[in-house]
Amino acid sequence: MIALLAALLAAGVAEPKPRGWLEYANLADRLSEAPDRWDRASQTLLLLSRGLALAPAGRKLDLALRVANFERSVGRTAQARERLLALSALKPGAEQARRIRELQDRIDDEERARFLVDWPEPAVAPAQEAELQAARQQLAQGEAQKALAAADALSLQLPAWRAARELRARALDELGRIDQEARELRILTQLAPSQAQAWRRLGEILAEQGGLLEADRADEALRQALALEPAWTQLWLLRAKLALRQGRAQDALRALDRFEHAGGSGAEAARLLAVARAQAGLPGPAAAETLPPRREPSPQARALFQQAGAVSTPPQSAKDLLTAALSDSPAFVEAAAALFALTSAIPESTVQALQGDGPGLLELAAQVRRAGGSPEAVSPLLDRAVALGFPEARFARASLRAGQADGPGALDDLLAYAAAPQPQHLEEARALRARLEEPLRYDLPALQARLRLLEDRPEAALSTLGPDCAAGAPAARLIALGEVHEFSGELPQAVACYRLAAPEAEALQRLALVAGRSPAPGAEAELRQAAALGIAAAHWALARIDLQSARSSDALLQIDQFLAAAPPGDPGLADARAAREQLLKSSTAAAGSKLRARTGAALGAAALLLAFFAFFWAGAPLESALRKAPLLFPQAARAVxxxxxxxxxxxxxxxxxxxxxxxxxxxxxxxxxxxSQAVAQQYQALRKAARAQGLPLRRLRREPIFGPLVRDLSRAEALLRAPAGGEDELLGIDQRIRxxxxxxxxxxxxxxxxxxxxAGALSGWIRDVEVEMRRGGAPWKDPSILLQGRSVEFAVERSALSLIFANLLRNAQAAAAGGEVIVRLGxxxxxxxxxxxxxxVGDSSVSTVSLASIEERQSGRGLALVRDLTREWQxxxxxxxxEPPWKKAVGACFPAPPA
Amino acid sequence: MEEGRGRLLPGAAGMTLLVCEDGAEYTERFQRFLGAEFRFLRAAHFAEAVQLLPGVRALLLDLDFRRTDPALLVDESGAPAARDTAEVQGILILRALRSRGVTLPALLFADLDDDARAARLVADLAPLQIVPSGEGLARIAQRLRALPDQQRER
Incomplete structure (x- = not known):
């Protein structure tokens, strides 16, 4: 039946007739998933409204929920919201209320994701396009000042034109006017949140020049850049530096870990790692607040105003008192608004007094509106504030115009507002724009995944995008999944996704960038395809495969092609140049045959020596392994x-x-x-555990902590096997042990x-559990959070702690069954x-749980998993x-991290 | 028994010391190396320690009692406690004894790795010395011999 209806709709038959409410409901569900739902949105809604009219009273709410979901699916979120609001007022049952909340949450999340969509470009005249092109040429020829003047003029004509702003930023950069460049880049990123390069440059400027006050903004910009372009792995280093500057040592360590997982290494990373490990947390300063200009009335005017507001003052006297107050202080906004409430007229003296005060005019407009003033009454005030260049007036006027059904006028104001230097209500402006515009067909899952990456939650991003990469999935989804893997430093998985999305050009481009950082021999065919398409990075990726297979001449050829074609900012350039130099040196050294023979012998010896050294020195010392693989810590602690x-x-x-x-x-x-054997056995067990985590430890003899201990014990044992002698040496060993x-x-x-x-990190974890539970249809109640101090530090690896927390929260939510839940950290x-x-994690359930009962549970899930993981981490x-309304709390205690 | 400069310390010889531990490693080691000088009794849990107290001059406590039957573990008041108290049972036994007015000098064998915590415990549970694992038996013997002097000074 559903298929038939869908086919009828698709065929443009206007009158398909589902018979019962359930058929309408099923139709709504089915069509909300249909790829072409946008094309038939109005028609479908008409049909569904008929279903609503015919549905029995007891089923109207269920069907209306489905209709709201359809509205959501076609971007009509404002209508969906209104419908849900009306449904909430109908006293729905518990299950229906839960579904309403879920849908509202889903709409919230989708709207947040839409905030990542760029604002539309203004219409650009051919002459303006030509002027921009000429200015670009001026900049290329080193005439930055002229280019800036041209870009200034164009930005003034079309404030929301990104290309002009971009050129302006570049010209300012050339001229070394970094502060202004940062301001320009901020505007550019407001207009186009998808501009990775602008985010990156903004982040770099703020990180390098902004000091502590700008550190948060810098980090935000760098996060945006990385979410859009995970190949910029150097930005993790910059984020680590920022975190260290703010005293967030753990975040710095995490950023460095991501850098390393993304294939990065180097002296700077090692230095930062050492600093991060040594650093203790420091609180950051609060950002300075910008206060609006003061329009303080005189004490006399204030006294008159108070008198006018007294209950006993008759209206006429109040009017006189307010007039007197305004005579004394004409810019007294509250008095003017109060007088407007009595006379329906805005005093001219006030308007005059505020002629040059944009914020004052805006405040007056707002108060007059609250006092019942019509849009026509406040419109001149807002026009004047806009004319004064006060950006917030744009937003206020857009809201006013939207209320007067002047959509185009409102959109003009919103666009100008988005191009303002520091808009205070940008999110509200985006929401207003969404209401005014015809819903656009965004790739919502991709936007939501980007949102999750901004929150640094790649696992949630993967979950948003659906099942992991598989043949036959749409290329866009495969690319999005690959990007998330790349962001997480899971390069082999990223390569697999991009390969599946080939020959899509974007997939090949991304594949080339990843394979340039981490050789991917399995992807050689796709990389050759990419090289044939002119993707420069593919040559470097192929060169790395050749280098790995010791095909020097092929590698050299690929490197030359890469160096000739790569853009200046390509991340592989430095490595490619170094590899080329190395290859050339090697080939020169191999020129003479006699010399070659000798060199061969020498190289053979060197190789033997290297193998010898590798045999003894391969692997990491335990101390370094613990830094790289924190999950090894419990085993190491036990062994110690x-x-x-x-x-x-x-x-x-x-x-x-x-x-x-x-x-x-x-x-x-x-x-x-x-x-000595007992110690050696402990170390070998630890070595085995480390190998299982992909991190070989050094052989015992070369391990700097266990090695010397075993040597000392062995020596003591050798001395003690003799009947006498060696007492002094034994005392020396005793002393060294102590x-x-x-x-x-x-x-x-x-x-x-x-x-x-x-609180932020905790909220992220809570959201993850919420998504999972809601998806499974389990009851959910937003937990209260009680955090002792600003944060609490645990001596537990993040993923282990997150797993413990998730299981505690799931358990509490299941026990509470929609009742109260609380999370306490201290x-x-x-x-x-x-x-x-x-x-x-506490809950309000009366059912009890005991440590003994948890002890008896089989390992692997729920509280048994919490039990085992908690013990693992000591x-x-x-x-x-x-205390009521909660009944009990289940949790985990860990020794505080050592000072 | 001689110590340091060959002087015999008065009061230490024959002193009875109560070793509280979940195994027998301390008792056996002390008995083997210091048995000629001191007398060692072993208590495997709090209740046994209370029984053996008469005649004892000092307490030697292990920290970790994981091998003890959980039913015999106590909290700081001497009341039955959860099994997670096993790893700090030595401190809890000492607290419980102090709460019953036992003021004997005590040595706690523990690697606390936290100077501030160690200082707090030494102050709270005085007279108490905390002996880390790295400390040799010769030095422990010195501490034991010095106990009577310290008691006199108190």
């Missing part, structure tokens, strides 16, 4: 604990008594098995990962003197009673 307790405390601590108790000391160290090895082991425990949670000290960080579960 065992060595300190079993070996150092209970066995090696007797070494100092070898002179008096040689036989006992020997037994203590050598049986049941030598202490003064060198023990502190080194203790220092490893200070390398625990740290996750700082503030610090406390226990009876053993430990400082603990505590994460609790914490313990707690269950506490909560």
């Amino acid at each position: 604990g065992e060595v300190r307790h079993d070996v150092i405390k209970h066995r090696a601590s007797v070494l100092g008594m070898a002179r008096e108790h040689r036989e006992d000391v020997a037994r203590s160290l050598l049986s049941p098995k030598p202490a 003064e060198v090895h023990s502190p080194r082991l203790a220092a490893l425990l200070r390398l625990s990962p740290r996750t700082r949670l503030d 610090e406390e000290r226990d009876a053993a003197g430990r400082n603990l960080t505590v994460l609790l 914490g313990h579960l707690v269950i506490r009673a909560e």
Whole structure:
């Protein structure tokens, strides 16, 4: 039936006749997913309204919900909102209320995503286009001043024309007028949030020149740039620097981790890593507020105004008092508005007094409107404020015009407003624009995914885009998925997505950029396709495959082609030049055959030497591994604990008594098995665990902490196997164990990962759980959040903590079944003197849970998973009673991070 | 028994010390190396420690009691406690003893890795010394021998 109706609609048959309300409902559901729903939106809505009229009273609400969903699906969100608002007033049942809330949330999210859409370009005359072209040439010829003058004139004529603004920014950059350039770039990004290059340059300027006050804006700009262009991996370094400047060491570490995962490395990253690890958190300064100009009335005028407002004052007297107040202080906006309420006229003296005061006129207009003034009464005030160049008046006038059904006039104002330097109501302006315009067909999932990337939640972005890359999926979705993987530093997955989207040009371009950072031999065919299309980065990507396969001459050819064609800002340029130089040196060195033979022998020896060194030096020291792979920490902490307790405390601590108790000391160290072997076994287990995480550890002999300890223990054991002698050396070893090895082991425990949670981070995690639960149809209640201080730092790796939190929250939501839920984060000290960080999620359910019952649960999900993960991170579960309306809270306590 | 410059410390010889630990490693080690000088008793949990207190001159406490039956674990007041208290049980036993008026000097064998926490505990549970794992038995013996002097000074 549905198919038939859809076909009828598609065929333009005006009168398809579904019979029952359910058929209408199914039709609405089906059509809200149809790819061509936009084309038949009005027709479909007409049909659905007929269904609404025919539906039985008990089913109207269900059908109306589906209709609202259809309206949402075709971008008519204002109508959908109104419909939902009306439905909310009809006292829906719990399930219906939940569905209404879900749909409202979905509309909210989609509208937020639409904020990422660029504003429309104004109409540009051919002459203006020609002027811009001429100015571009001037800039190219080094005449930045002239180019700037031309761009200024064009921007004045068409404030929302991006090309003119872009040229203006470039000219200002050439002239070194960085502050003005930043201002221009801000406007450009307001007009076109998809301009990655503008975000990047703005972020760079603010990061380098802006100091602490601009650090947040700089980071925001860099986040926008990275969300649009994940290949700009160097921006992670800049973000790390910003985070360090603001005392956000954990964020810096995360940015550096992303840099590394994206294929980046280098001395600067290592330096920042060291700084980040050493840094403690510092609070950032509050941004300075801009206060509006003051139009303070005199004390006398204020007294008269108060008298006029007294309940006992008759209207005529009030009028006289207000007139007197305005005679004294004509710019007294409140008095003028009050007088307007009594006389329906705005005093001319006030208008005159505010002639040059844009904010004053705007305030007067607002107050007069509140006092019942008509649009016609306030319109001249707003016109004057606009004429004075006060940007907020544009927004106010747009709202007024929208109310007067003057859509084009309102849109003109909104466009000018979006091009203003610092609009205070840009989001509201976007919402107003969305209401005024014919709904546009945005690729909403892609926009929503970008929104999630801006929130630094790639996993949520993936979830928004649907199932991961698979053959046959639309190219746009595959590219969007690839970008998210690229953003997360999951380069092989990104390559796989882009390959599936080939031969789409954008996919090939992205593939080339990724493969330039991380060689992708499997993608050679697609890269050759890209090179044939003139994508310069593909040559560098192919060169990297050739280099990896030791095909030097092919690599050189590709590098030359890349260097000839790559744009100046291409991220592969520096590496390509270095590789070329290296290749040329190698080929020169191989010129003479005699020399070649010798060189060959020397190289052979060197290779052997290298292999020898690699055998011993391959892998990372434990300290460095813990920095790179925080998930290794629990195992490392356990190994260190065992060595300190079993070996150092209970066995090696007797070494100092070898002179008096040689036989006992020997037994203590050598049986049941030598202490050195016990330490070696601990280290080998740790090495195995690290390898499983893709991070090989150094061989024991070259490991700087465990290696020397094992050597000292082995030496002590060798001495003790002899019947006598070596007492002094044993005392030396005893001393080293106390003064060198023990502190080194203790220092490893200070390398625990740290996750700082503030309200923002917590909200992000809550949203993730909410999306998942709502998708599964589970009840949801927005939890209250009680955070002790501005943030709480946990000595737990972020993903582990997030998993613990998600399971606690899911459990509480399920228990509460729509009732109250609370999230508490804080610090406390226990009876053993430990400082603990505590994460609790409470609910209002009367059902109880005990530690014993959690203990009995099978591992793998829910509270059992919380239990196991909490223990893994050296914490313990707690269950506490909560004050009403909550009943209990389940949570996890962890030792606070070491100072 | 001689110490340092060959002087015999008065009061230390034959002193009875109560070792509170979940295994027997401390007791065996102390017995083997210091048994000629001191007498060591072992208590595996709080209740046993209370029973063995008469005649004891000092307490030696392990920190971690994970091998102890959870039913025998106590909190700082001596009341039964959850199993997660096992890893700090030594401190809780000492607190519970102090809350019952036991003022014997105590050595807690623990790697706290937190100077501030250690200082707080030493102040709260005095007379208390915290002995890290790296400390050799020779130095521990010195501490034990010095206990009577410290008690006299108090």
